[in-house]
Structure formats: C-alpha cells, structure tokens
Amino acid sequence: MPDFEPSVVAFLCNWCSYAGADLAGTSRLKYPPNVRSIRVMCSGRVDPVFVLDALKEGIDGILVAGCHPGDCHYQSGNYKTNRKIKLIKKLLDELGIESDRVRFEYISASEGQKFADTVTEFVFRLKELGPNPLKEECQ
Amino acid sequence: MSEEKLKFAFYWAASCGGCEIAVLDIDEVILDVAAAADILLWPVAMDFKYKDVEAMDDGHIDVCFFNGAIRNSEQEELAHLLRKKSKVMVAFGSCAVTGGIPGLANLSDKKGIFETVYHDNASIENPEGIVPEPSSQVKEGELTIPEFYDTVRTLDQTIEVDYYLPGCPPPTSLILTAVTAIIKGELPPKGSIIAPNKSVCDECRFEKSDKRITEIKRVYEVEKLEDKCLLEQGIICLGPATRGGCDAQCLKANMPCTGCGGPTPNSLDQGGKMISALASILGLDDEEKYNDEQVDALIDKVVDPVGTFYKYGLPSALIKRKVMKE
Amino acid sequence: MSANKTIGAVAVIGGGIAGVQSALDLGDMGFKVYLIEKAPAIGGIMAMLDKTFPTNDCSMCILSPKLVDCSRHQNIEILTLAEMKGVEGEAGNFTVKVHQKARFIDIDICTSCGDCEAVCPIKLPSEFEQGLVMRKAAYKYYAQAIPNAYLIDKEGVPGYRGCIDCDACTKACKAGAIDHSQKARDIELNVGAVILALGTHPFDPSIKKEFGYGRFKNVITSLEFERILSASGPFEGEILRPGDMEHPKKIAWVQCVGSRDRNIDQEFCSSMCCMYTAKEAVIAKEHESDIEPTVFFIDVRSFGKDFDRYIERAKTEHGIRYVRSRISEIYEKDCGDLQLRYEDMEGDLHEETYDMVVLSIGLCMTKDRSKILSDLGLEVNDFGFAYSHQKDPVALVRPGIFMAGSFMEPQAIPESVMQASAASAQVASLLKDSKGSLVEPRPEYPERDVSSEEARIGVFLCHCGINIGSKVDIPSVVEYTKGLDNVVYATENLYTCSEDTQKKLVDIIQEEKLNRVIVAACTPRTHEPHFKKSLAEAGLNPHLLEMTNIREHCSWVHSDGALATEKAKELVSMTVAKSRLLEPIPALKIDVDQTAMVIGGGVAGMTAALSLADQGFKTLLVEREARLGGALNSIHYTVEGIEVQELLKDLSSRAEEHENIDLHIRSNVSNITGYVGNYTVNIMKDGKESEHTIGAIIVASGIKEHIPTSHGYGKDERIVTQLRIEDELSETSSLTEGETFVFIQCVESREGLRNYCSRTCCMGALKNALKIKELNPRAEVYIIYRDLMTYGFWERYYKQAREKGVVFMQYDIDRKPDVEIGEKLTVKVWEPMLQEEIEISADHLVLSTGMDPADGNPELAKQLKVPLNQDGYFLEAHVKLKPVDFSTRGVFLAGSCHAPKFIGESIYQAQAAAARAATILSSPTLEAEPNIAVVDVDMCSGCRTCISLCPYNAIESVTEVIEGVEVTHADINEGLCQGCGTCVAACPSGAIHQRGFRDDQILAMIKALGACSLGGGS
C-alpha cells in the first residue's frame, strides 16, 4: 500500500506535551497532518483501555505523551503511564499487533521540536508497519 | 405463578461440562425446579434429537440455559435454533458470556490448532497428515462433521441474549437467584447480568490496605502466604477487575482470582483495566528512582499477559483474537 | 482606624518569579495587585532557563502555569513595558508613579499570530536569546510570553535601529491590533503597599578581560549556555559553539566570574552558580554523551537541600571533572579553541585546551536599580543591594515597602519564592483592614438547567484572520459540521475571541437555545477561560464549552491545505462527539475554618504564628517544651549582630500576649483528622486532651545538633561541638595569648548517610573564630574545611576572618584530618602546597557536625500524611516553586524542619508559610478544582487500588452504612483532589469518573476519529 496514510491519535497532557505541541505551532514547525490530539490533564489519566479501543476502532497509531520524569504537574502521573504503556505493549505483542503502534514519549513545554520530530518519525514508522490489522474488522 | 409448568432447556456448546454440574450443585432446590418446570432438552442427561427441537413451535421453550462458547458450525446452528424456539435465552457461564477458556483458542486459528493437534505433537501418529474435513467421502457415502471455525465467539456475538450468568461455572447462589426470579416471574430488564455490580474484592476475605507492590510473584514463589490481599503480596489477582457474586471462593482457598466473572459494569475491557491497575501500583514506591531498564524488568515479570488478563474473556475483549500473520 | 483606612491594593514591581509569586499570593488573599514589569512580558530570568537544579525540572514547564495564572487572575493587573518612577505617601496609602512605554500593538486584540513579525524587515539581536540569534522589530518576547502578545520596538538597541515605520505590519495584521500612533503613558497607582522584586542583573564578564568574553566567540556566559541547551532556544537544544556552529566536545566551566572578586568590587558569592554549573554540565552530557565537562572552581558551594547528592551524582554518575584551581588567563587559538591557564591547589601551573568555555557568571546590582533604592530613600549595604535586617529580612526601612527575590541578595529560585510570599504576608498584615475592599466579586450569572434537554450544539469556527483561514477551508468545515448529529448551529468568525464576537456568541447561545458550545480556534490553554466566561454570561454552565485547536495543532503546522482541512473536520467531529456527553460541572465550595495551627514554637513557628495572628487569623501555637524558642535558646550571639536573646524575648512575649494566638506549651499534637479548611486536632497537655478545629497547618518542628562519634569526641572534654564552644565563649571574658582553637568542618557530614550540607556550620565556625579574635587577637584559630559555604553576603565574614589572621586550610574527603589526644590535642592535616602532613597543637578542638532533623518528624509526617526526604527533613511540594507548601493542600512548612538554615532564612520562610496558609484562610470557602475525580459508590468494591496512587492523598477508604448495609468504599476529597485522573485510569472496576474527562467522553472521541479514519465520518 504505497499511499497509505496512517491515522494517529495523540493523548497529550495539558501542562507539558500539549504545550509542547502548541509551541511546535507557534514556531511554525511542520509535521505530517495525520495526528489528532486528545487533551487530558495529565498523562496519568491515560487508560490502557483507550489504547485497546483506539486499535479496535481501526486507528493505526497511538501516541501518549507526558511531562518528563520529575516534571509532571501532578508529580507522578507520568511514571504510572510509562508502566501502563509498557505493559499494554507487551500484551499487544502477544496478540500479534505490532507494539510499535503505541508510543509513549516525554515531551516538555519547550520541546516543540521534539513533538514535531516524534510525530514525523511515528508516522514514518506506521507507514512501514502498514494499516492496523484490526481495521478490516471495523469496515 | 401460572398453573402450567415452565419449560426449560439446557444446552452446551464449547465448554468443559462444569456448568452442567453446577446446575446440579443447587442441591435440593433442583426439586423445586422440577416441580415448577419441565426440562425439555438437556443433552448431558437426556437423550434427544435435533429434529425434536426443530419440531417445536417458535417460543415453545420458556427459558434456555446455554453454556459454552461458539467455535463450530453445529454450535452456531443450535444457538440459532434454540434462540428461535426460546422465549428467554440465558448465556450460562463464562464460555457463553465472555468466551471462557475455549476462547483462548483465539490466540491461534484453525490451521494452527490442527497443526498442533493432528501433526506437531509427540503423541500423534498421523503419517498421512489427515485432518478433519467438514465433508469426506468414504465407502458408505459422504460423511459430514461440523465445520471448525478460526475464531471462538461468545453467545451474544452469535444470537441475541436476554440474560447473562457469568462464572466458571456460575456460582450456585447466582443460579438460584436467576432460577427463583424466573419461577417467580420477577426478571430484571433484558440484557441484565445476573451478578452484583461490585468486584470480587468486595466479597474477599482478605484484609485490604493501600496497594503498592515492589515486584510480581507467582503463587509458588511466595514462601509464606500472609493473611492479606494477595495483590498486595505481589500475586496477580484479578479480583478488583472482576465482577463478584462468587463469594470470592478462590480466595477462600488461598488462590488468586483469575477473572471468570468478567468485567465490572463500567469496564469496557477487563484485561485492560487490570493492566492499568497493576501497572499503576507496581513499583510505586520510589518510582522516580527507577530507570527505564528497571521498569522493563518489573514489567517483564508479567508472563503471558493474554493468559493472565484474559483467561476467560478474550473473545469478548476489545481485541478479540490474535492477529495471525501469513 | 476607619479614619485613615488603608488601601487594599499593592504594587509589585518586577515580574520575575518573585514578583509573580507575590502577585499570586496577594491576589488570592483578596488584594488588588498591579504587577509592573519593565520587559514586554513577565517571567524574568527563570523563563530563560532550560532546566532547574536539583530536580532537573524543565523551567518553562513549571513556570508557565504560574504566568498563565497571573494573567487570568481577576485581581491581578499586569503592566508590561512599565517602570516605577517614584513612590509618594506612606504605609497604607502610597501613590506609585509608573511610566509605561507604548507597545504599538493592542494586547487585547493581538491574537499572537505573528503575521506582523513575518513581514517586518528589521532585524535586531534577541534580548531573550542573549543575542545569540536575531529577532524582528515586530516581535514577541518569547514563545510562551505572558501577556501573549507581540510588540513593536521603535527604539532599537545599541548598534541596531528599531521600527522604520514602513507600516508593512499594519497591513499584515488582519485583526487590526497595530497602532503606530500609540503613546507612552504615565500612570499613578494608589496602593497600600509596595513590593520591590526588581531582580538583579547577570554580571557582564567583558570587564574581566583575562577571560576574553566578547573577543573570543567560543567563550560564552552560563545564561547563553542555558539558551543553547533549551529546546526552544536559538539552536533548538543542539549544543553548538557560536564561533563556527561545531559541536564542542571539551567544555570548561569557570566558576565565580563576577563573584567573590575583590578587584571588581563584587566581594560576595552569587549563591547559585555552583549548582547551575553542575546542572548545565549534567544536562550537556545528557544531550551528547561524548561531551567532556570540566569545572574549574574555588569551593563547591552545595549548601542547599539535596545539593550535595546532586554534585556527587554529577561527579560519579556523569563523570564531570572538578578541578580546584584559579584560572589566570584564557587564550584563543586559530581554530577557535581556547587555551586555559590555571594554578592548582599544589601551586602548579597547567595549560589545557577546550572547545568552548562557559563563564559561570554571578549577579550584580545595576546602577538603575541602585538609583531606585536611593530615590526611595532606602539604605543600601556594602554591595549596593538594599539593606536587609536578619530579624525581618524582607522589610525595608521605609514602612510599607518590602522586597523579595534576588533584588535582595543573589540567590536561587526557592529563596526568591519564599521571600516573595514573606513580603505578601507582611503586606497582608499591614493592609488587613482593607483586604478585599478593592476587588470586584466575580459576577454570578443565573444558570440554565439543561439536564433534561437533548444536546443542542453550536460550533464556532475561527479564521483567526488568515492564520487558520488561509490553510483550512473554513466554509467547507462549517458545511461539514452542520451535518453532524446534534449540531444545530455552525458559523465562522474572523476572530472568535474579539469583543464583538463574544457578545454575538452570548446572543446566539440564547437565541438558538444552545446547550453545548464548541470553539474551534487556537489553544485552549490560553483562550478557554475567555470563552467560558461568555458561556456563563449566556446562562450556561461554563463547562459545557469544549475547544479544539485548529491553529497551533493544525493550520500552523501543516503545509497542505486540503489535508489540514480534512484534519480540522475530524477534530471538530471528535469534539462534537465529546460535547454531546458533556455535563455541567458544579462550582464546588469547601467551607474553610479560618483559623490555623502552627506546630513548633521555635523562631519559625513563632514567626509564622505571629504573622497569621497579625493578619487577623486565630492561631494555635503548639510547643513540646516548656519554653518557646527551640534552637534559639542555645544561640548567644551572631556575627551579623542580631541580638538573639532579645529577638527571642520579643517573639515569645508577643506570642504569649497576642490576642489571636492560643499558646499551648508542654503540649503535643496527639491526633489530626480532616482535610484542608476542616481539620480537627487533638492537643495533649499533662495527660489532658483538648480538641480544636482549624483550617490550615504549618509545620515548624525544628532541628537539633548532630552528636559525633569520631575525631575523639567524648574522649576528652577539650573536644567539643560548635554549640558547646559558643556556650563556653559566651561565658569567657578573656583568652590567653597563643591559646589555639582548631575547627574541623563537615564532621560526619556531606558523606555517607548524612550526605548533606548543614548550611550554617561554616558561618558558625567563622562567627566563633571572630569572637575568639575579639576576645584576644593573639589567640590562634585554624579552620579546616572542605568547601567554605559562605554564600551570598556571608562571604564578607570570610574576608574579615582572613584579615584577622584566622588560618584556613582545605582538606579533601579522602584525606581527613586526624586527632591525637595528649597533653595538647594534636591535629594532623595534609598541606597540599607543602605536600606533607602538618601538625597543629591545639588547646581546643571544635567539631562542626551539622544538624540532624528533629526526632519527632517521622511521627508527625505520618499524622499529616506528608513526606520526609531521605535525610529525615520534610519534603516540600516542589523544590523550586512550592518551597513552603506540601502537596497535600492546607499543610505548609517553615524553618529548619525543611532543611538547616539561618535565623533570617527561617523568619522569611515562616512568613512565607503564613502567607500561603492565608491564601486558603482568607475566604470562608475554597473553590475545588472543576475536573476532580468522583467515586461511584455503587461500583466501588473498596479494593484500595486507587488510594496509594493519589499524589495529594485525596483518597481514603471509608466505611458507612448505606441502606442498612455496611459498605466500604473509596472516597475522594473534593478539596484535595487536583484532577489529574490517575486514579480514574487505574480503578480496575471503572468506579471513578473524572469530571470533564469521563471515560465515555474520551471513548466517544476515539470512536469518532476511528469512524473518520475509515472514511465514515461525514
């Protein structure tokens, strides 16, 4: 599938990663338009169930981003989510779904560039992986 | 209660038979059942022919208790047939409700399963590589057997289900509640799950305190079990993510809950929720001090996530089966 | 009092972190605040930093929420490009004259799109980026600037002209925000008090010719290096040297540039350079692991909480090389590399080559700041800084004027923040009668009940001039939106945030009977409150608003218009999906008992209690001992001249007599229950218990001296601790000639389990040394130290001691001095210059052992559910920005229970804690966060998974009888929950919901996106 355009949902914490994405905007950095963000107050709010559900709905990639270790506005939500994502990736491996479809990143309020780079790389990787295998079922 | 006796049917599809025994476990109440209802169909206990069922009027059976998941064409046909013939359809037991242990077959497919069962197995002697085919020609003519499916489904992924009785097998008390309600004609709204809303922890005998665990242990790795919540001792217990109603029986026997009750009402995915809870409390103390490799090591102690978190529920999970690569 | 009532407004001069903190405290207490900043945006130097030590937090991440809070605060008015020109009147009623330059761009209209900047032809070096890159004449001070608006520079900077009035920007700005005819204005503010938080100036190292700054391109300042490290800085976080944009490998940091320097009249220590250097070196290495940092230093002044451990990690984990030395000169080589010449401790000369040199510059007082002081008639100290008295550090000689931050003394962020809050407390006491008099109550609008209505969604799509509209085909998005279920109204606006559109929005909500509103425009992080207000005005619960960002996250970052339009549609569709499920969120109010309790009656505890009492709050003061004063009781004299015993007498008699203080001595807190605003505490005295209700708690449990076991302590009575020698000296009237005192510093400190510096012992030794010299100049004093921690202005006593003939000898941790007990005490010390061990024969040996946390801390920590650090001191909510708060709302800390500190520091920290507590106590109710988590009791099994996850201890397990059945379930305290949602995600039963971020709302967004991505969205 040469012109496959993956769909990506990004869960961004309000204080760092969403702000980082805002900064990418103010700095007019360019990145692929495949990503749609869902703002949560803290990455700690992200439930692995959201990841499973997004995959089930046929979304090709899930990006979860939170503050760097130590920076979480609520002190420690990001640590939990780091672990949650690691464990859910392990589950996906067993289910034959490429765990690279899920990605957790620390992106700070001053890392507009990192946000843009992360999305760019992620979309590139998803293109390599091809469409979410569960997509067919949804259609 | 009307003069006329109720008409019950029991059927089993992909299941182990434990649910049938569970029916008998209601002890002397079975006599009340017998007084109130006629059992028209019960393959495990009585002889019957499919054509007898086909001959019934639609809606002839008052209540059909259907246990077992759907994994072949015969089960599917019978599910449809019984649905037509029954006023009320009850998915009975984990296999019918959420897929049950047979559902773990969704980690493979027909090809893979046949490969293991008929070829690649030390105890198999099958030089010609024969596998069951839906239809085969023999001297006597055509022989047909049901078709084996790639994917195991729950009952309500096959037909419409009116009530659910989860559990592997459903706990006697819940069976009683259901049967009594039926006999009294006091059924809850359609689609109800006949079990409490709260999770197993609500019924669990163990002392609970705030959960923070440093490491995951298998049961045999715990030298001396303390008299407190197993999860807090590092043993993966699905109690908190599992619908109760079982009186936490496994816990009474010092065994962790493995999740047969299925998800709680607000949970979209039992395994996903347990993963969320477990990963949140695992390594909570001094979490800021762990580096990424240490976190990996913690998480790696969870072996076989599907078997652990979806033991009874893979077919009804958000992701229902393994994606098989060509 | 009513005759000359005070004015309930405050002018805070300086919008750096100190000014911002004061403004927020005072605004929260109910004072009208004018925050006056000279630069085009608030934030000060902290906004320029990349990370902060010792936690390596991203500076912008932690600062920016405070700046945004300031701009949204209804009691705070920010005046940028503004300078104070004079203060007339007296405490309680001042007139502050302010001159505000023209910005040429209307802050209220500017949407921060940057169209003006794009067309502006004029380039000047960027002040914010330390001149490392250029900016335009039409520019924004920095990306996250607050106020979030551009400005036009007409003045230019030396060597560069500003705006040439080409008017290109006027045409480019579709919002019409530009006004080249704007005039500067002079304003007079009537206020009751003034806080000076003007900051200091980074030292200009070009004065120090030997370092070649300004001549050698690859010699840069530490502040320039911060910008280089910053991901949003001039090189986007890539480490490059400015000379040739190559990656430097060997980087040298030169310490004390512009500090501790007699030749340039900067004989003080800037206090923070040692630590930021370690941080910069560590982060540089984290960026690029092959960088080899070397730090050339005199002393490593790691005197703060957890600093020693940080330095240790820098050395051992990150391999940063530390060389104790003096740099004599730097030369540039042809390739741009730099040759450093230095002398080490053995007196040997070395030369080494580096790719880049970072000068760790200190802070200094500038002429304009000194002038402000003299204009105000304020005293200055030897260094040109405002004179501060340890007894009341933030007060100035002119009543009603206070100060805070590095304007007072060079220092790090937490000290600045504490002083800022301390100044707020002082102001609050002064103006207690007029609190709340000048702030307008938030308008309350009647709210329409929409609970039974089906969703009627109105969608407002914004062109943002051409910022969105030129990329995203807005009319087609409007068409698409109209086709979505429940959308009854969709429209487009040129500027949705403009005032007239806001009015229109209110009308449309009412006409169309909308009950959900979506604004698809720019980032909710800045604009959401604005639109929420309109909803409220229109009679809708403000939380029925949902925003989606089609500017920063769409039109600005994608080049393909068609794809951007597609994305905008999907974003709207997702938002509509969530919006259907939105619910009104009630504004929860928690009752507050407007009284406080202070635990500990030392200097911090008494000060905190007195400050609260002076502000008008009833306060319980609980002290274990029979006597107030704590550690003050064992201090006889100080070097800076505070009469400690007099201070103690003054504080304790005021505490005993104050009508608002309820004093409990010989008492213990036996039990604490409740939460912010509503605590019940039991106090035990002589076996009798009394019960009290209070609203906030300040912990000030103090500290004690460490009793050593090494260096012969306990074996000979001539070997004593610092406190003991002070006792002895205070009773001595004369010493014999030649009587010899040896002080050994850092005994059993800064290593092993007690790996922290006690901050005060070096000064303790100096104080006693000077006392000895005073008693008999011919007595001999040796101070054997590791690093002499005379930070800030304390440095002057180091100089004094040297001048008086005190001998200083430095030792390294691997060559500790030895002691032999005989007729005399023999102290053996390694002398690096001589390369041999020398023996000092002493009459007295004084061990500086440092401090240990109070014994009762663990129990107290448990009672209050607040944490201790690994050394047993209380752990504040945030090392930098919340130095006196605990993460549990309603509990605060002060004094040396936080970490060892000086009397003056304890005093301002105590005042700070009082101010923070007052922000809660000032109002009879406290507003809860809107997005809090709520437990569904019918679903909760009481498994207790959630409880330990909450960073704010907001969840507890409760057992109650519901309909005759005993039920154990989790309960989330509305006042404590901050709304992170961690417990919501983790609850394995799905029994917790987060308001505004419910599972079903988020899942609906996912579903909508899934449908769109399959092409089924429209």
Ligand code: SF4
């Ligand atoms: S987690 Fe398991 S052991 Fe613990 S309380 Fe729940 S059911 Fe009992």
Ligand code: SF4
């Ligand atoms: S995690 Fe959920 S079920 Fe368990 S105690 Fe908390 S709210 Fe109740």
Ligand code: SF4
């Ligand atoms: S949402 Fe966060 S702050 Fe609120 S109770 Fe849950 S974990 Fe605590």
Ligand code: FES
């Ligand atoms: S607030 Fe950003 S991860 Fe918690």
